Amino acid sequence: MVTFLHAAMMMTTPILLAAIGGLVNRIGGLVNLGLEAMMLAGALVAVIVSAKSGSAAIATFAALAIGAAIGLAMSLVVTRLSANEIIVGLGFSVATAGLVRFILKSAYGASGTYNPPGVMMLPRIVVPGLDQVPVLGAIVSGLDPLTWLAWALVPVSAFVLRQTRWGLRLRATGAAEATVRSVGLSPFSIRDASTVFAGGLAGLAGAYLSIGVVGLFNEGITGGRGFIALAAFYFGRASPFRTALGALLFGAFDAAQIRLQGRGVPAELVQTLPYVIVIVVLTGLGLAERRAERQGMVR
Amino acid sequence: MTRALGSRIAHTLGVAAPFAFALAIGAAILLAAGFDPLGVYKLMVQEAFGGDRRIAATLTAATPLLLTGLAAAIAFRAGIFNVGAEGCFYLGGLVAAVVGAAVPAWSSAPAILVALGAAVLAGGLWLLGPGVLRASLGVDEVVTTLMLNFIAIGLTGWLVNGPLLARGSANSATPLIAANAELPRLMPPTTLNLGFVISLALVIAYGACSRFAVSGFRSKLVGMNPRFSRAVGIEPGRIFLAMMIVSGAIGGLAGGIHALGLVHRFVGGFSPGYGFTGIAIALLARNTALGLIVASILFGALSSAGANIQLFSDVPIEIVEILQGAVMIFAVANLGVFWKRRRGAA
Numbered sequence: 001m002v003t004f005l006h007a008a009m010m011m012t013t014p015i016l017l018a019a020i021g022g023l024v025n026r027i028g029g030l031v032n033l034g035l036e037a038m039m040l041a042g043a044l045v046a047v048i049v050s051a052k053s054g055s056a057a058i059a060t061f062a063a064l065a066i067g068a069a070i071g072l073a074m075s076l077v078v079t080r081l082s083a084n085e086i087i088v089g090l091g092f093s094v095a096t097a098g099l100v101r102f103i104l105k106s107a108y109g110a111s112g113t114y115n116p117p118g119v120m121m122l123p124r125i126v127v128p129g130l131d132q133v134p135v136l137g138a139i140v141s142g143l144d145p146l147t148w149l150a151w152a153l154v155p156v157s158a159f160v161l162r163q164t165r166w167g168l169r170l171r172a173t174g175a176a177e178a179t180v181r182s183v184g185l186s187p188f189s190i191r192d193a194s195t196v197f198a199g200g201l202a203g204l205a206g207a208y209l210s211i212g213v214v215g216l217f218n219e220g221i222t223g224g225r226g227f228i229a230l231a232a233f234y235f236g237r238a239s240p241f242r243t244a245l246g247a248l249l250f251g252a253f254d255a256a257q258i259r260l261q262g263r264g265v266p267a268e269l270v271q272t273l274p275y276v277i278v279i280v281v282l283t284g285l286g287l288a289e290r291r292a293e294r295q296g297m298v299r
Numbered sequence: 300m301t302r303a304l305g306s307r308i309a310h311t312l313g314v315a316a317p318f319a320f321a322l323a324i325g326a327a328i329l330l331a332a333g334f335d336p337l338g339v340y341k342l343m344v345q346e347a348f349g350g351d352r353r354i355a356a357t358l359t360a361a362t363p364l365l366l367t368g369l370a371a372a373i374a375f376r377a378g379i380f381n382v383g384a385e386g387c388f389y390l391g392g393l394v395a396a397v398v399g400a401a402v403p404a405w406s407s408a409p410a411i412l413v414a415l416g417a418a419v420l421a422g423g424l425w426l427l428g429p430g431v432l433r434a435s436l437g438v439d440e441v442v443t444t445l446m447l448n449f450i451a452i453g454l455t456g457w458l459v460n461g462p463l464l465a466r467g468s469a470n471s472a473t474p475l476i477a478a479n480a481e482l483p484r485l486m487p488p489t490t491l492n493l494g495f496v497i498s499l500a501l502v503i504a505y506g507a508c509s510r511f512a513v514s515g516f517r518s519k520l521v522g523m524n525p526r527f528s529r530a531v532g533i534e535p536g537r538i539f540l541a542m543m544i545v546s547g548a549i550g551g552l553a554g555g556i557h558a559l560g561l562v563h564r565f566v567g568g569f570s571p572g573y574g575f576t577g578i579a580i581a582l583l584a585r586n587t588a589l590g591l592i593v594a595s596i597l598f599g600a601l602s603s604a605g606a607n608i609q610l611f612s613d614v615p616i617e618i619v620e621i622l623q624g625a626v627m628i629f630a631v632a633n634l635g636v637f638w639k640r641r642r643g644a645a
Binding site for chain 2: 031033077081082083084086087088090091092093094095096097098099101102103105106107224227230231234266268269271272275276278279282283285286287289290
């Protein structure tokens with residue numbers, strides 16, 4: 001059970017990182033379907049840079065940068081060329097997946113998997129004292145810095161969104177663009193910043209998968225986690241805490257599906273659970289909203 | 300008169316511009332990787348259109364795209380953002396393959412009709428849920444249809460690996476369909492089959508319907524202005540639901556035709572994203588029938604040429620995916636911004 005919870009924590013990290021980014025992005029008014037692409041690019045860049053530089057820190061930073069760069073490109077197309085974010089997100093997913101495999105083949109002669117020598121993995125943090133605590137110690141001991149970062153971001157983003165000027169500006173950009181413009185701020189720039197933030201976190205999620213878990217790059221390494229992150233922030237609506245709960249739930253499914261393989265539980269069906277849950281949640285929200293409307297207390 | 304001509308030219312440019320931008324980006328990537336972009340593109344045109352057999356291969360590749368493009372266009376036109384054709388394609392393919400394998404004693408026409416009918420039904424029913432949710436509760440159909448894609452892929456993946464796995468087959472594949480359930484080939488030995496004609500006919504019927512039929516006008520009206528439609532007595536919710544189901548049914552049919560016409564069974568990874576490419580096609584075509592045909596053939600050419608250029612040159616086939624994704628992005632981008640700025644600067 002304890003090892004399962006530890007595994008669940010590990011599988012939660014990439015989903016949580018991308019989901020917090022996607023949540024912030026959505027609050028800023030852009031539904032990001034490109035998270036999967038940014039994650040994939042981050043995973044590849046992390047492996048390449050880690051093997052070249054021998055430093056996991058530099059590799060992590062490079063993954064952050066590539067994710068942020070793709071986020072910026074995507075956001076500029078959406079905000080400055082007034083393109084539909086859903087289509088642009090899907091387009092970036094298709095093009096980036098192609099580009100990643102193109103680079104693998106043409107630059108490294110590898111198809112599908114790239115496993116260079118000398119990849120430095122993310123360090124594991126053992127907190128003195130904490131690892132002595134029963135159960136909890138076994139769950140959280142030996143986790144890597146990105147996992148700690150992901151969980152730290154939950155209260156931090158909640159605080160920033162609720163209590164700070166930047167949070168207010170971001171929420172206003174998503175909810176009332178004209179108001180933001182009328183006070184002399186650029187809603188487009190604020191939205192772009194939120195997409196860059198989401199891209200950076202998705203890049204980190206990719207780095208986590210490649211140099212945090214397996215130590216190599218595979219073209220299927222993200223396995224739809226960018227879209228599960230989308231499911232998590234839809235599950236969480238506007239709240240980082242609820243989003244984290246969703247990410248933890250879906251991370252646990254992911255860990256369970258790996259453990260249940262070969263025991264007669266179909267992995268394919270377990271993998272669809274996050275998506276089923278999101279539809280159920282959206283239906284429930286729709287029903288609740290209609291009930292509220294019927295009772296004449298709209299919002 | 301000249302004004303009408305001008306707008307028609309502008310419209311044509313509007314369709315061509317995303318392709319031109321995508322080709323430019325593709326060229327930059329090819330150049331960076333040390334290939335000669337012009338040579339590669341020339342080879343691609345040759346491989347896609349040089350000779351009867353290659354044209355047949357291109358049209359075969361265009362067949363599923365005609366219908367996934369149509370599925371998207373029907374929905375978009377009515378103001379529904381349905382991105383669920385991919386899932387319908389998987390389900391329709393699986394259902395048609397299973398029915399097609401189960402009807403050995405029948406003659407060809409009823410076998411095909413029943414198998415394709417089942418695919419249509421599967422696709423339509425699959426999007427009933429999002430349709431009802433949108434029409435009655437206002438639940439965002441983008442999210443529900445997107446999620447349903449992943450559910451359909453997981454569901455069919457499970458079925459084809461377990462309960463429906465062909466006996467003696469290690470890979471995820473259903474048994475081959477009966478010979479009489481196969482769609483007849485039009486130009487043996489090429490794989491071009493009756494499915495292309497069916498798809499083309501449906502797109503043309505859509506074009507006629509959207510222009511001349513009352514139902515076509517209604518759905519366009521709802522897509523343009525749901526509040527006005529309600530004011531003149533057309534219930535938008537009902538149209539949303541109907542068009543969502545029709546769109547899903549066409550997506551299912553696309554999968555069914557792909558199974559009966561080309562693959563002759565259902566396999567894991569049945570679609571390389573036909574449903575998503577269909578979205579790009581509908582956008583490029585601006586939901587017109589002629590545009591759907593042209594764009595489907597262009598995308599078909601990309602994928603049929605891509606398979607060959609990897610054989611005859613070192614260019615990785617993924618250049619096709621990059622181009623497809625780039626077309627998708629530029630299809631919705633307002634490229635006019637560049638023109639206006641330049642004119643303003645001059």
